[in-house]
Amino acid sequence: MDIPQVELGFLPTPLHYLPRLTRALGGPEIWIKRDDQTGLATGGNKTRKLRLLVAEALAQGADTLVTxxxxxxxxxxxxxxAAAQFGLECHLILRGEAPTTPNGNLLLDYLLGAHIHWVDSKEAMHATLPTVAEALREVGKQPYVIPYGGSNGLGAAAYALAVAELLRQMPAPDFFDAVVFPSSSGGTQAGLVAGAHIFGLKGEILGISVDEPASHLAERVARLAQDAAAVLDVDMSVDPSQIRVDDTFRGGGYAVVSDLEREAIRTLARLEGILLDPVYTGRAFGGLIRLVRRRRWQAGQRILFWHTGGIPALFAFAQELMSGE
Ligand SMILES: Cc1ncc(COP(=O)(O)O)c(C=O)c1O
Structure with a gap:
């Protein structure tokens, strides 16, 4: 299990109970794992993946990260x-148009010194990753391409290791009945699934899909879980039917903020002083609240919400979030 990692961010992240939220919902105990506190330029779930990916980049002699x-x-x-911390150049291929005044994560990208390349679709973004890398090679750079969401076997393996971290914080491996979190490119969920298998975490691993249909996401997660296990030298076979994804909270699509996210963000902020993001954790926590209200779990059970970060995006969605205030 000794995979090379760089020191990035601060681990372990806290695990704690949410007493006021639990009381307000009147169902199972709700706990939270604070990967919004990984500490890397406001934190988030990608910090764990980058610890492994940057280690591989450095081992390959890379001087530039491209994603x-x-x-x-x-x-x-x-x-x-991460690139800034290790003295690497960073090229980001982003979907959208350069705004006059950057905000949220994009503002931080500029402040962190990244070079931004604009594309108009997800397909163009995937196609441009190798093109930018090739252009960098032509000018003598050594680029290391990190896939979308940091989600390959190596990136996902970081979340298998996160399960080992969680287990060290839990009184017993069956302490939680379910672990709930946002799932999008699938690496986080794949790692959690692989980690649960390898380290013996009990309970349901339930990904709330942010944008993908459940069947599509479950297939990707199953494949990535096997790849993550292989990185950890474990032979594991996973069928997509074993992967639990709820895709019923996708609303108007990726990054379309609705009452679900607004209510979730306000509820956790006002009851516990904890911020969620509008795209991922707001949606997943909104889903969790609805599932608790529908009595999917009972009082006496314990549910863990794995906070995956994303806070800077709040500032880019000010208008949508202030609606109804
Ligand atoms: C805040 C946040 N939560 C969750 C996710 C989804 O994680 P994954 O892509 O590993 O499924 C992301 C990915 O971009 C994210 O930024």
Missing amino acids: GGAIQSNHARQTAA
């Missing part, structure tokens, strides 16, 4: 911060 994402990508911002 892509949405205009408000948390992954892009944490990659830019």
